[in-house]
Each structure stands twice: as C-alpha cells, then as structure tokens.
Amino acid sequence: MTVSTPMPARTRLAETVGALAADPGAWVRRVRLSPDGRWYERLHRDEDHEIWLISWLPGQATGLHDHGGSRGAFAVALGDLEERDLGGARQVAAGQTREFGPEYVHEVRNTSTAPAVSIHVYSPPLAEMNRYDLTESGLVRLAVERADQW
Template identity: 65%
Template sequence: MTTIATDTRLPEIAQPGLDSPGLDPAELAARARRFADHPENWLHRVRLSADGRWYERVHLDDEHEVWLISWLPGQSTGLHDHGGAAGAFTVVLGSLEERGVTTGRVLASGESRRFGAGYVHDVRNTSTAPAVSVHVYSPPLATMRRYDLDADGRLVELATESADDW
C-alpha cells in the first residue's frame, strides 16, 4: 500500500502529473446537464441492483465518455480518483452525497459537480430513496485508484483498476 501525504485541510487532492488533456470540467458539467435534460433518450436503460450500484457506459469517443449510474440507499463508490481524467456528474433523480477528504456536500436532483484530474472523492446515496446520476469523463477513463484514510487522515492507495475491470 502507498501512503500519500496530504494537507487534510483541502477538500480535494490534486496529484501532480495527472493533467487531463481532454475537455475542461466546466464543459463536462455542461455535457452532463444536457444529457440529463433528455431522459427520453436514456431512462429506459436504468436498472436498480441490490448487489451494488448499477452502471452503464452509454457513450464513448476519443474525447469523452458518458455513464449512467443508479444508486439504492446506502450504496457508495468508496474513496477513488479517475486517473488522468477530469469529470463531472449531474444528479437526475433523488440526491447524492459527495465527500472529499475533509468535506462533504449533498447534491439534489438537477445539481452538478465538476472536478479536475486526480480529484479524490466518495459518492454515496445517504437518502432513503433511489438516485440516478449522469457522469462524464475526459479523456475516457483508463484507470481508477481506490483509497482509504489512515489514522492520521492521509490517503492510502489500496488498488488500481483498469478499464478492463469494469
């Protein structure tokens, strides 16, 4: 396991060398909102799974990718980053809580969150109802790293996943 020293006063951890060559986070958030605004094109694809979050990549090109994710109460991602990709997500049904290393916020239906490459967070459904969200990443995801916090509040890298793992 690798321990990454962090300033725990920061709400997110930017890791040097992970600059995204793709679209900027503001554009990703705009694309997530535009996609979310047309549920007639994707709502029929959404499934709920008691075994874990359901997710499906619904668009992929050289520039970006779009994922649909559904969340039952209590389901979460755990602390993770998106490798060298920037990202954004829009909650389209219900609400989700996003937690950085030291901060958290609840996003209601219609609200978006955007972030640069190397951002570490956990997204979870802390409500009593299902939630659905749209996620956009650029460049398309190649790796994701999973983390935990040690007793001193520092990130500890647990695993690296590749796109083949999803």
C-alpha cells in the same frame, strides 16, 4: 473577423452531463436497479470523452477513488446523493452538477431512503481508477482498477 475560443474542458463536461440529466427521455428506459451494488452502463465513448449512467439504491457508495488522471463531472438526474472529498461532505440534489480536475479524490453515496440516478462524464475516457482509504496519516492507495475490469 470573429474568433471563437474553445470552452474549458471542465465547463464543457459539466454542461454535457447537466443537459443529459435534464433529458430523461434519452436514458430513463435504460436504468436498472441492483441490490448487489451500483448499476452502471456506458452511454457513449469516443477518443475525447465517455459518458456513464449510474443508478444507486439507498446505502450504495463508490468508496474513495480518483479517476486515473481524467477530468470529470457528474449530475444527479433523479434523487439525492452525497459527495465526500478531503474537504468534507455535501449533498448533491437532482439538477445539480459537480465537476472536478484530474487529481480529485472523492466518494459518492446514496444516503437517502430512495433510489437515485446520476450521469458521469470523463475526459479523456477512463483508463484506470485508484481506490483509497483515509487514515490518520492521510490517503492510502488500496487498489488500482483498470478499464478492462468494468
């Protein structure tokens, strides 16, 4: 008898966005660029997870935030992004995936001179996100955004 073990949620999420990012035919015609801020569109939502497509012009950023208790992953599909967390900053190039747990705080930004596109997945679907500032005393929560605000 063969018993299959479910894949850990974080690994499954990273594989999902990695596969989708590698298949531009599934999303490239939906991408829009906005000089007013990051453009985003939800591609999928069910009880288990949701998937977002985001485009970034040079200089656009998320600001420090968490995902309200959801696990997640993102893959850069086109271009390059920089991710900064409390441990430092790293470049994330096209084809690379980052994954994170429910307590993760980070910022993503386009520090390049060209547009970028990324795919993001969250499980469970986002209910809220907390926005932060990093001060000498540590993280200070600035705001809570709820899903009905997106």
